[in-house]
Amino acid sequence: MSELRFDAVSVRFGSLRHGMTAVDGVDLTVPDGQIVGLVGESGSGKSTLARAAAGLTPLSxxxxxxxxxxxxxxxxxRRPLQMVFQDPYSSLDxxxxxxxxxxxxxxxxxxLRGAGRRAEVARLLEQVGMDPGRARAYPSQLSGxxxxxxxxxxxLAxxxxxxxxxxxxxxxDVSVQGTVLNLVRDLQRELRLSMLFISHNLAVVRYVADTIAVMYLGRIVEHGPADDVLRDPQHPYTRELLAAAPQPELTGLGPLESDPALRAVADAEPADPHRPPRGCRFHPRCPVGPLVLSGRDVCIETEPTGAGHRHGAACHFAGKSHPALEPTALEPTA
Incomplete structure (x- = not known):
């Protein structure tokens, strides 16, 4: 059994007065033998959470x-948890x-010593689809x-x-990404590893993950089985991430794109993590929040929790869309 669990994990940088909380009370479980995809835009705290798990960043x-x-x-x-970093060139000497x-x-x-260690290196290179003869090469002699x-x-070593x-x-390169993703999926199935797979690309996570967790400004705002979250996202931020994927078959302006208020929140910059907004952290960018729809001041006044909502969606109006698409969605969910 190899279950990794984050229990109310917080990571803070800097002083109490001038610092910032990069990860704020995260609860997340990576079940034995499964891949959990952690998604969110840059600055959401994904890599900080990973570095904390690897022992590279202390917990607050x-x-x-x-x-x-x-x-x-x-x-x-033996280190029971190993990390693969974004840039392989900087992570190799x-x-x-x-x-x-x-x-x-x-x-x-x-x-293992001598010949036994060399044989293990050759086995590992073959396991990741490389010629064992490349063991004598330097990183600069290899492609990305x-x-x-x-x-x-x-x-894996x-x-x-x-x-x-x-x-x-x-x-x-895009042409190489699919090959590496196939390798990751095959290795996880073969070795029955537990894996936390971090990405800002939902299409990538959709391909490899059993479960998806969505992170925003240091907190998990939605999580659940990958198919369920992607087919029926409950949090507006998750829907925004899905909508960001290119859809060339769509043409013209729909109701969301043609509404000036919606356009304004869509163009808003992410909040300053040093001073996260009061209430719901996503409300300054939310297409169903108080800057777009009247009568939703609860989003500014009260921080939402995932209790009682599908996928643990931390949203007062979880599952609701803009009235242009769902005219009766005016009351907070239970």
Whole structure:
């Protein structure tokens, strides 16, 4: 069993007066043998949450648990959680060969020396679809897709229980992204790894994830089975992320695009994370919020919770759309 659980996790940078809370009371579970997709725009706190799980950023509050026990790294030969970073070139030492980088990650408790370690490196390279002969190459001699495969092999060398993949396709050419995603999906099924897959691209997450969690300004605003969340999103921010995907078959101005108030909130910049808005953090950009529709001051006055809403959607009007599409959606959901 390899269940990773974030229990009321918060991460704060800076002083109490001048700092910012990048992750604010996040509860999230990565079940054993499943992929959880964590999505949200830049600055939402996704990578900070990942770095906290990897032990690279200290927690301000809360706990990170692996199979019910606090996740600790100090004094352990094997790290139970491994992370694959967005830029494979910066995560690999340019002065070390591919083989040396992977071999360095093999835990000492594996008891491999010399030829045994070289054989393990060759096995790992084959597992990620690379020629074992590339073990003698340096990162600068590889393409972006090959370097990301090496980064995956290096993560697997640590024999982890959980892998965190942080935007691992965003730095790759579109033609290579699909190949790497197929590899991730195949490896997860073969090894039965638990995985937190982070991306700002819902199309990418749709392809690999069993469950989707949506993050905005440091908080999870919606989560649930991937098919359910994508087919029937309850939080307006999730719908905005879905609508951002190109849809060339749509032409002309629909009711949302033609409404000046809707256009204004759609063009609004994300809130300053140092000073998040009062009430619902999404309300200055919300297409069903108080800046667009009257009678919704509750969004400014009271912070929403996910209690009683499908997918745990933290929205006072979860599941409601603009009156142009749903004229009777005027009351807060229960």
């Amino acid at each position: 509050a809360g706990r990170i648990l692996l199979d019910g026990s606090p996740l600790r790294y100090r004094g352990r030969a 340019p002065r070390m060969t591919v083989g040396a980088s992977i071999a360095e990650a093999v835990p000492a408790e594996a008891g 897709g090959q370097r990301q495969r090496v980064a995956l092999a290096r993560a 640590g024999r982890p229980d959980v892998v965190i993949a942080d935007e691992i396709t965003s730095a790759l």
